[in-house]
Amino acid sequence: MAVERTFIIVKPEAVRRGLVGRVLARLEGRGLRLVALEVRQLTRPLVEEHYAHLKEKPFFPGLVDSMVESPAVLGIVEGPDAIEVVRRLAGPTNPVEAPPGTIRGDWGLELPHNVIHASDSPASAQREIQLFFGPGPGAGR
Numbered sequence: 191m192a193v194e195r196t197f198i199i200v201k202p203e204a205v206r207r208g209l210v211g212r213v214l215a216r217l218e219g220r221g222l223r224l225v226a227l228e229v230r231q232l233t234r235p236l237v238e239e240h241y242a243h244l245k246e247k248p249f250f251p252g253l254v255d256s257m258v259e260s261p262a263v264l265g266i267v268e269g270p271d272a273i274e275v276v277r278r279l280a281g282p283t284n285p286v287e288a289p290p291g292t293i294r295g296d297w298g299l300e301l302p303h304n305v306i307h308a309s310d311s312p313a314s315a316q317r318e319i320q321l322f323f324g325p326g327p328g329a330g331r
């Protein structure tokens with residue numbers, strides 16, 4: 191059990207639907223702590239870099255469009271085993287397969303709109319925190 195930091199995005203479609211408070215309440219209710227939080231209109235180059243590993247997928251253009259069509263909410267979340275805990279709270283990628291009680295299972299329905307992004311490993315968390323927040327106060331200790 192190690193204290194970790196992970197990176198989340200409440201995706202634009204979920205922000206438009208007014209789900210930010212409920213999504214963050216799930217994380218805070220679990221005992222995790224927000225150490226950075228920002229509403230931001232994402233740019234296409236930043237999203238393309240974030241999802242670079244998916245560049246060859248047929249859904250990539252639609253995924254990028256979905257992330258830049260309106261503002262997102264970006265956060266850094268801290269706590270014991272935060273990376274795995276937040277992934278489990280989010281649930282499986284496809285909301286159709288996500289069980290009730292998970293964020294995606296309760297509020298998602300159709301890809302690419304699955305409510306939340308969460309880093310999937312310590313290496314991803316470090317890379318994504320740096321990519322979206324830089325080496326600022328939210329990123330250090």
Ligand code: IDP
Pocket residue numbers: 244249253282283301302303304306307308310
């Ligand atoms: P993850 O968000 O659970 O880590 P990834 O495989 O990293 O899932 O995919 C990144 C994002 O791409 C997903 O959250 C979802 O928005 C979108 N996506 C993944 N698979 C599909 C698909 O088959 N169709 C449309 N969008 C998809």
Ligand code: MG
Pocket residue numbers: 310
């Ligand atoms: Mg992923």
